[in-house]
Amino acid sequence: MLLKDSFKTATRSLAHSKMRSILTMxxxxxxxxxxxxxxxxxxxxxxxxxxxxxxMAPNMINVQPGAPVIGGAPPSVMGLVVKxxxxxxxxxxxxxxxxxxxxxxxxxxxRIVYGNKSKSTLWIATTANIFKMMNLDFSSGxxxxxADETAYKHVxxxxxxxxxxxxxDNVEPVGKTVRFEDITFRVxxxxxxxxSGMFSMDGYxxxxxxxxxxxxxxxxxYQELNIQIDPAYDTAFVKTRIISILRxxxxxxxxxxxxxxxxxxxxxxxxxxxxxxxxxxxLAAIASISLIVGGIGIMNIMLVSVTxxxxxxxxxxxxxxxxxxxxxxxxxxxxxxxxxxxxxxxLVGAGIVGLIYFVLSTFFxxxxxxxxxxxxxxxxxxxxxxxxxxxxxYPARQAGKKNPxxxxxxx
Numbered sequence: 001m002l003l004k005d006s007f008k009t010a011t012r013s014l015a016h017s018k019m020r021s022i023l024t025m026x027x028x029x030x031x032x033x034x035x036x037x038x039x040x041x042x043x044x045x046x047x048x049x050x051x052x053x054x055x056m057a058p059n060m061i062n063v064q065p066g067a068p069v070i071g072g073a074p075p076s077v078m079g080l081v082v083k084x085x086x087x088x089x090x091x092x093x094x095x096x097x098x099x100x101x102x103x104x105x106x107x108x109x110x111r112i113v114y115g116n117k118s119k120s121t122l123w124i125a126t127t128a129n130i131f132k133m134m135n136l137d138f139s140s141g142x143x144x145x146x147a148d149e150t151a152y153k154h155v156x157x158x159x160x161x162x163x164x165x166x167x168x169d170n171v172e173p174v175g176k177t178v179r180f181e182d183i184t185f186r187v188x189x190x191x192x193x194x195x196s197g198m199f200s201m202d203g204y205x206x207x208x209x210x211x212x213x214x215x216x217x218x219x220x221x222y223q224e225l226n227i228q229i230d231p232a233y234d235t236a237f238v239k240t241r242i243i244s245i246l247r248x249x250x251x252x253x254x255x256x257x258x259x260x261x262x263x264x265x266x267x268x269x270x271x272x273x274x275x276x277x278x279x280x281x282x283l284a285a286i287a288s289i290s291l292i293v294g295g296i297g298i299m300n301i302m303l304v305s306v307t308x309x310x311x312x313x314x315x316x317x318x319x320x321x322x323x324x325x326x327x328x329x330x331x332x333x334x335x336x337x338x339x340x341x342x343x344x345x346x347l348v349g350a351g352i353v354g355l356i357y358f359v360l361s362t363f364f365x366x367x368x369x370x371x372x373x374x375x376x377x378x379x380x381x382x383x384x385x386x387x388x389x390x391x392x393x394y395p396a397r398q399a400g401k402k403n404p405x406x407x408x409x410x411x
Contacts, residue, residue, distance in 0.1 A: 011336065017305075024301045025341035027294020028387065032345025032380045033352065034287035039379075040353040042280030043371035049272055051367065059100075060133070061239060062268070063225035063246070064261040074261055083221040084250065084259040090225065092249050096241055098233040103130045104222040106213045110180040112205060114166040121162055123180070123205040125212020126226075131157075133228045136201065141174040141189030149208040152215070156185040160193035161202035180205075181216045235264050291383055294341070295391040302334055302392060327397060334392025335385060342384025346377055 066075035066082030075082050085104070093102045106125040111118050130136070131143040144155045156178065158166070163173045173187045185207065194200040213219055229238040242262050246252075250259060350372055360368040 020301065020305075021337060024298055024337055025344065027290065027297045028338050028341030028384060029294075029345040029348060031288065031291035031294050032342045032384060033349040034290055035284050035383070036346055036349025036376050036380055037352055038283045038287050039280055039376040040349065040372050041356070042276055042283070043373050044353075044357070044369045046273055046276040047369040047371055048367065049276070050269055051369070059229045059231055059235075060265045061227040061229060061235070061242060062263045062265075063227065063242065064263070065221070065223070065259065066261065067258055068261055082259065083219075085222040085225055086220065089246060089249050090222070092245050093225070093227065093242065096238075096245060098230050098238045098241055099227055100230050101129045101133050101228040103127045103133055103226045103228075104209060105224040105226065106209060106217055106219070107223055108181075108212065108217060110216075112162070112166065112178050112180040114176065114178045117166050119162065119165050121180075121203060121205055123156075123207055123212065125207050125209045125216070127209055130206070130226070133226060134201075137192040138189050139192045140172065141187070143189050143206075144208050149210055152210050153208060154183055154185045154211060155188045155208065157189040157191060157206040158187055159191050159200075159202040159204045162205060163187075163190045183211075183215065235266055239264050288383070291387060295338070295387040298334060298337055298388070299391040299394060302330060303394075305330075305333075331389070331392050335388030338384040338388035338391075339381070342380050345384075346380045349376075349380075 063085065064074035065084040066080065069075050069080070090102050090104050093099055103126050107122060108125075109120065109122050111120050112123075127149060128144055128146050136143070138157075139160060141157070143157055144153065148155055158173060166178065167173045167176065173190050176187050177184050178187060179185070191201055193202055213222075227238075227242065229235060239262055243258075246260050246262070247255075247258065252258060353372060354370065357368055357370040360366045
């Protein structure tokens with residue numbers, strides 16, 4: 001029997017049992033759709049994170065105190081306090097020609113109060129140049145200045161969400177006073193909303209660094225240094241200069257004894273990209289379990305089909321069909337079921353990914369990306385076809401091995 005004849009026979013058989021074919025494909029459709037959705041959302045999340053970093057912190061290098069701990073993470077992740085970054089480090093770095101700005105940070109968490117409203121929030125004590133470094137715009141008011149830092153002025157800039165939670169829509173925050181850590185602050189600015197991104201300042205309060213460092217925390221070290229490099233210089237070169245300057249400042253001659261971590265945004269992007277890729281693959285592998293379940297379901301249905309069509313098999317063998325002809329027909333049926341299920345799964349997955357993009361972009365104002373990788377489509381079709389072959393071989397062999405006389409006698 002020619003392959004095209006086997007194909008026609010297989011399609012007729014599947015069309016004859018429409019409901020059974022549809023139910024058989026459901027497992028494959030679900031599995032492929034799950035893999036497509038996870039891979040697409042993984043790529044979308046990666047693009048979103050990269051966009052957030054590039055928009056909020058261009059040409060930035062970050063310095064954390066302490067040597068890396070488990071997995072290369074900074075000591076602060078483990079709850080360790082390292083006091084290695086101090087004023088002289090900032091002064092030394094500011095003299096480097098390849099560095100445009102240095103913004104030391106100290107952070108804390110407090111309950112901020114206005115009238116009878118209060119909210120627990122994170123505050124960042126930093127320098128006035130942070131607004132330019134991180135492209136922060138104002139919906140009202142302005143940022144604090146270096147003069148405010150020198151004078152220890154109790155002024156605060158609020159993120160848009162924090163300002164709205166405290167003052168609502170009908171009260172202008174600028175000029176009002178708020179209180180946290182038993183200190184009264186005057187609101188001088190409100191930041192433009194940035195959405196719910198990972199680098200959004202919408203829920204933060206920003207204050208001059210001497211106030212947060214000396215008066216609130218009572219410390220003489222910094223928890224972080226954000227450094228903006230001159231675009232005319234290569235990032236790797238500037239990173240090398242920062243390491244050299246800090247080693248000189250800390251009197252370190254053995255690189256193995258570095259008490260600081262220097263990370264460029266390029267490295268952060270690479271690390272986040274690798275983490276997202278690994279996580280996507282891991283989740284896709286979990287979702288692929290449903291493909292195995294769907295494949296087993298197809299094998300079971302095909303075995304039932306072989307039993308139900310025993311007399312048909314016997315009749316076809318009696319008029320000259322070979323074992324290979326029978327095996328070929330049932331194998332084509334199995335592959336068709338999985339391939340059609342795979343195509344439907346890809347379309348369903350694409351539809352759900354598009355719906356998620358629409359909802360996040362339209363109703364939540366998140367700058368989400370619609371990513372639909374071709375690799376996900378190729379993987380879906382390949383897995384579908386392979387599943388049909390793998391789980392269809394046994395039922396097809398069982399059909400091909402049937403004795404024609406016994407098959408004709410089968411009731």
